[in-house]
Amino acid sequence: MTVLLEVFWKSGVILGLALCVTLLLRKRSADARRLVLSATVVATLLAAFAAPILPRLNVPEPNWLAPAVEAPSAAGAVPVFRLSGGMAAPSPLPVPVALPRTQFVNAIPWIWFIGVILLLTRLSLGLYGLRRMRRSACPISGDVLQSDSLAAPVTWGIIHPVILVPEGFDQLPEESREAVLRHERAHIQSYDFLFRILAEITRALIWFQPLMWVVSRRLRQEQEIACDNRVLASGVKPSAYAKLLLDWNLTPATPAIGMASRGSLKRRLYAVLDGDTSRGRVATTVVVTAWILALSAALPLAAMNWARPSRSAAPVPALSPIHPTVHPETIRLAQAQAALVPRPSHAATSPAALFVSCSQLVIEDVTASIPNDGNAVQGLTADDFSVTEDGRPMRPAFAEMVRVLFEQQGIWSEAVADYRIGYYSANSSVDGAYRTVKISVKNPNAKLNYRAGYYGPSMTPTGAYEPRNMPAAVAPPELIAKVEPAYSEEARKAKVSGTVTLDADVDVSGKAVNIHTRQPLGLGLDEQAIEALAKWRFRPAAQNGAPVSVPIRVWLSFYVL
DSSP, rough: OOHHHHHHHHHHHHHHHHHHHHTTTTTTTTTHHHHHHHHHHHHHHHHHHTTTTTTTEEEEETTTOOOOOOOOTTOOOOOOOOOOOSSSSOOOOOHHHOOOHHHHHHHHHHHHHHHHHHHHHHHHHHHHHHHHHHHOOEEEEEEEETTOSSSEEEEEOOSSOOEEEEEGGGGGHHHHHHHHHHHHHHHHHHHHHHHHHHHHHHHHTTTHHHHHHHHHHHHHHHHHHHHHHHHHHTOOHHHHHHHHHTTTTTOOHHHHHHHOOGGHHHHHHHHHTTTTTTOOOOHHHHHHHHHHHHHHHHHHHEEEEEEEOOOOOOOOOOOOOOOOTHHHHHHHHHHHHHHHHHHOOOHHOOOSSEEEEEEEEEEEEEEEEOOTTTTTOOOOOOGGGGEETTTTTEOOOEEEEEEEEEEEEEEEEEEEEEEEEEEEEEOOOOOOOEEEEEEESSOOTOOOOOOOOOEEOOOOOOOOOOEEEOTTEEEOOOEEEOOOOOHHHHHHTTOOEEEEEEEEOOOOOSEEEEEEEEEEEOOTTTHHHHHHHHEEEOEEEEEEEEEEEEEEEEEEEEEEE
């Protein structure tokens, strides 16, 4: 969700600037506007792919953009509440509350993925249709092929581009044929097909950005007008060329580039018949400069990261003195509660960020037997079972056999074999929805009885991040790789669920060091949590571009489901 929002506003800045530039160039030639839009498409696509690997460029977040938060208490101060008689005593420690998360927010990445697949599928089908059309076309001369499946000329191809013309093209007047071929060869010389495909791919990846749809449409129009200008510059009469465009008022239903385009016909006719329209070509030095400027602006924007300064601490009110008439029991109660307040280390008193992780161990009791004779299926291991959860394969972590006996006429016999199978769920949804489980075994004659599903937990999303007391002008650390903690043997058998709270420092190399337990759980789960956190890798916090060490807090939850 955060990544998509970042892509949305950064791509909006790039594309919005490009549209403003083309508006300023409306009196210039279409070749200049085409250059700006082509460079913008490539810069946007390159920035999207390069953003994850570029070093972060930290920029102080403006006050109007930062969300309003309550000022934290001073470091080391203990929250207080008032007892009867005016006595001040420490308040209980706050209980961690799950971060809000809705089902719609969880579904946003899937909605984006479905949109990408649909648009890329449409593009692939169009390219496949062009490939079939090229194979069935008859060569006329050189790179010109004739196809009876076309209604208007088109150009397609990057390495070996070709011009496809409709049936009856050779019956046109020679001047019309020359004008059509000049138009299509102008597309080839300008690599218009390549930039159009890149624009389609970019639009598929950021289809949620409306400015990308506008830029893609404008690029098509400027490409056609620029090639029209090439034709008119060769000496073709504007009136005759305008009539030729009207005769082929069609839009090819393919990604190919054709001189007949209904969407931009009106604008093209105005440009063709307007004698004051600039039809010049852009110089090579201008082309190189435009590409350098586009990339120089897009890549730093892709690497930019808002560094949120910490808010100044609110003053802690002084404690009121103890009234001399306070009952002794009240005093002892306040002293006992004060003794319960831990005295943590520096890393625990002011964690700069909170990270959340969760290990979900699903345990299924499976009965395996042969239906015909009732014999038990024995000797199965974890490798003999296949488990899926909501259609996703899950790898069994263990499979323990539990023998079940029954008495018949004084004789104890083994009828079935029970297996206890466990696996760690990779399902990251935390909305408490029902999850369907399917288990199969390699033995085709075995009949399995097991629980068909379970309800997932409602909890803080695994991988969630919440900024805390981040120092001024310091970009927070970013989690880039993590492993979930595994259950210990004792905790698994006891089916213990709970949360281990750890405090640590993220050093300048991105490793978690100085790890210590703030809230233990026992039964070996504390050690498992520490071992898992030591394997996490972060992009370290940065101040003025240099990595710095900051304290963090981590909630590592264990669930038996």
